[in-house]
Amino acid sequence: MPACAVGTAGCPVLSLRSYVIELRGRSATDAAVQREIRQTVRVRNDALPIGSCPAPTT
Secondary structure (H helix, E strand, O other): OOOOOOOOOOOOEEEOOOEEEEEEEEEEOOOOEEEEEEEEEOOOEEEEOOOOOOOOOO
């Protein structure tokens, strides 16, 4: 049985973090040549506040 019932006020919130990386470039010799890339990446380690889980009761 979990120490914290789902949806109660004492439950910590797990934050799933991601970033959008966008790169744009233009040729130094030909202004008509342009490139762009956009990528959404997820951070490997999710954020869970330290000490936010109550101790299990027995």
